[in-house]
Amino acid sequence: MSEDGDALVRQKCCLLDPLTPSQEKIPISLLSGFLGSGKTTLLQEMLQNKGGLKVGIVVNDMAAVNIDSKLVKTETKRGLTSFAGELVDSSDVMELQNGCACCSASEELLQQAIMKLLIVSAEREDPFDRIVIELSGVAEPKNIRKQFYEMEYAGHPALDYAELRNMVTVVDAANFLSMYQSAEGIQDRADLIEDDNNMVFTDRKIVDLLTEQVEVADYVLLNKADLVNDGQMERLKKIVSFLNPTADIIPSKFGKVDLSVVLGSERSSWVAQADDEDDFRSVEVHGHDHSHTECNDADCKDPSHAHDHSHAHDAACTDPTCTDTSHSHHAHTHDAACDDPECTDASHSHSHSHSHSHSHSHSHNDDPETKFGITSFVYTRRRPFHPDRLKAVIKMLPIKSSSSSGKEGWVIPGVAAGSREQSDNPMRNILRSKGFVWLSTYHRVALFWSHAGQFFDLKDFGMYWAATPLKFWPKSQDELKEIISDFGSKECEWGDRRQEIVFIGVDMQKEKIEALLDDCLLTDEEMELYRESASEFPDLVTVDWSAEPPRPRLRK
Ligand SMILES: Nc1nc2c(ncn2[C@@H]2O[C@H](COP(=O)(O)OP(=O)(O)OP(=O)(O)O)[C@@H](O)[C@H]2O)c(=O)[nH]1
Numbered sequence: 001m002s003e004d005g006d007a008l009v010r011q012k013c014c015l016l017d018p019l020t021p022s023q024e025k026i027p028i029s030l031l032s033g034f035l036g037s038g039k040t041t042l043l044q045e046m047l048q049n050k051g052g053l054k055v056g057i058v059v060n061d062m063a064a065v066n067i068d069s070k071l072v073k074t075e076t077k078r079g080l081t082s083f084a085g086e087l088v089d090s091s092d093v094m095e096l097q098n099g100c101a102c103c104s105a106s107e108e109l110l111q112q113a114i115m116k117l118l119i120v121s122a123e124r125e126d127p128f129d130r131i132v133i134e135l136s137g138v139a140e141p142k143n144i145r146k147q148f149y150e151m152e153y154a155g156h157p158a159l160d161y162a163e164l165r166n167m168v169t170v171v172d173a174a175n176f177l178s179m180y181q182s183a184e185g186i187q188d189r190a191d192l193i194e195d196d197n198n199m200v201f202t203d204r205k206i207v208d209l210l211t212e213q214v215e216v217a218d219y220v221l222l223n224k225a226d227l228v229n230d231g232q233m234e235r236l237k238k239i240v241s242f243l244n245p246t247a248d249i250i251p252s253k254f255g256k257v258d259l260s261v262v263l264g265s266e267r268s269s270w271v272a273q274a275d276d277e278d279d280f281r282s283v284e285v286h287g288h289d290h291s292h293t294e295c296n297d298a299d300c301k302d303p304s305h306a307h308d309h310s311h312a313h314d315a316a317c318t319d320p321t322c323t324d325t326s327h328s329h330h331a332h333t334h335d336a337a338c339d340d341p342e343c344t345d346a347s348h349s350h351s352h353s354h355s356h357s358h359s360h361s362h363s364h365n366d367d368p369e370t371k372f373g374i375t376s377f378v379y380t381r382r383r384p385f386h387p388d389r390l391k392a393v394i395k396m397l398p399i400k401s402s403s404s405s406g407k408e409g410w411v412i413p414g415v416a417a418g419s420r421e422q423s424d425n426p427m428r429n430i431l432r433s434k435g436f437v438w439l440s441t442y443h444r445v446a447l448f449w450s451h452a453g454q455f456f457d458l459k460d461f462g463m464y465w466a467a468t469p470l471k472f473w474p475k476s477q478d479e480l481k482e483i484i485s486d487f488g489s490k491e492c493e494w495g496d497r498r499q500e501i502v503f504i505g506v507d508m509q510k511e512k513i514e515a516l517l518d519d520c521l522l523t524d525e526e527m528e529l530y531r532e533s534a535s536e537f538p539d540l541v542t543v544d545w546s547a548e549p550p551r552p553r554l555r556k
Pocket of ligand 1: 033035038040042136223226227254255
């Protein structure tokens with residue numbers, strides 16, 4: 001936004017009276033979904049059949065693919081605007097000009113668009129009940145969620161009046177699974193990257209983006225339900241429910257849904273308040289055997305092994321200029337992996353880990369025995385992997401590299417074309433896997449494993465808490481409790497170092513996958529060598545288990 005534009009908006013802010021204590025901020029919903037999934041159709045539905053709700057909409061799309069904003073621009077008589085072919089009140093729809101919501105630059109534009117809607121509604125003395133922000137088809141919802149945090153910390157006035165409440169993702173039910181299996185990158189698709197004003201540069205795979213859009217959502221609309229049969233819909237529902245166990249999954253035709261549900265007015269949702277690590281844990285918790293009686297830790301002798309991943313982070317950092325590394329460690333978003341096991345470089349982590357209150361009481365039918373054979377489990381161990389052996393197992397994942405055209409491809413059984421070839425590779429039926437990896441060559445740095453369809457990535461997640469100076473640890477009791485639960489018990493020698501990977505798949509052979517991974521763990525002999533070299537770089541923090549509750553303390 002230009003300085004002039006910003007100044008004008010700020011000047012007009014004085015039109016807005018401060019909220020009284022009894023007034024609630026206007027809930028904002030973020031609307032994600034891949035190109036063509038039906039976002040515009042849903043918005044049109046919102047504008048026409050609001051169910052008594054006054055909805056303000058921010059359209060954010062790249063111009064070439066953004067027929068929507070071009071239509072919004074087409075002013076017609078009586079202040080009405082043509083939106084997706086229908087006439088709507090133009091003041092209900094704001095265009096995010098030259099904005100691409102996958103760029104960080106859009107933070108300013110987002111603020112401006114929300115502010116403009118607020119001013120328009122104040123001018124006509126008819127406030128909105130909801131604001132919906134449509135993200136571009138290639139936008140990354142986690143980034144936009146992060147931009148809201150940044151706006152909050154920067155104290156932008158728009159967020160004195162409105163707040164991010166929930167995240168909605170539209171999925172094309174007819175094409176999701178084939179796109180999920182595609183090896184295409186976003187750069188391979190001209191329709192995704194080019195237009196008159198914007199160019200998107202990313203090496204992201206489509207499946208990686210699709211997965212993020214599904215996983216970071218409170219509501220997943222399986223749209224185009226008319227194009228799939230009941231069995232296909234049921235299977236898709238099941239797969240999506242495993243990718244995102246906390247979401248409400250709602251089939252829809254042409255965006256027809258109960259808006260009072262999807263634009264729910266309840267307090268900020270868990271997903272809207274979460275950070276990247278929380279996103280992981282929601283799946284991880286659901287992937288656990290709920291009995292928690294069995295400890296798979298090769299070294300830990302404590303059967304009560306902590307699996308309590310309850311989240312209730314209360315203290316929020318409100319300092320926009322904060323550089324305190326304790327606000328991080330979680331949610332490390334940069335791409336480059338650090339090769340230095342002793343690295344203490346703060347840039348290896350530490351995008352702000354915003355602490356938020358959230359209760360997560362959503363009930364979910366996670367009965368593993370489904371008729372589609374979709375199951376999930378969590379692999380947990382407290383021994384490092386040997387990098388070479390792990391590499392060999394990673395190669396068994398169902399990832400088809402672009403040069404492997406002659407090799408066996410990967411199919412979701414019963415979904416993709418072609419017969420399902422027999423294979424004794426237990427890794428081939430994994431749809432999605434992600435989690436923390438402890439590699440023997442990375443003593444201080446945790447790695448994060450992310451695999452979805454044809455996409456695989458193993459990257460630096462940040463330093464282990466055991467290796468992080470105590471002064472950088474969070475102060476909040478709830479955060480401490482969560483971190484300490486990752487230390488396991490007093491029997492666990494290696495702090496929060498651990499393998500913790502969720503696997504979601506079809507007809508998975510859990511025992512065989514576990515056995516393959518177990519073979520990657522260091523042998524007792526290798527472990528002795530590891531212990532020897534690690535002793536040169538002792539951890540800085542340990543846990544005082546005798547305290548009630550257990551608390552971190554400097555290692556002597
Ligand atoms: N059969 C069927 N077609 C649908 C449905 N919903 C939307 N469509 C059609 O799918 C096409 C894409 O819908 P849009 O609403 O423009 O999708 P979008 O997500 O806004 O697309 P982009 O703006 O390109 O990101 C349009 O031709 C819609 O009419 C549905 O439930 N069933």
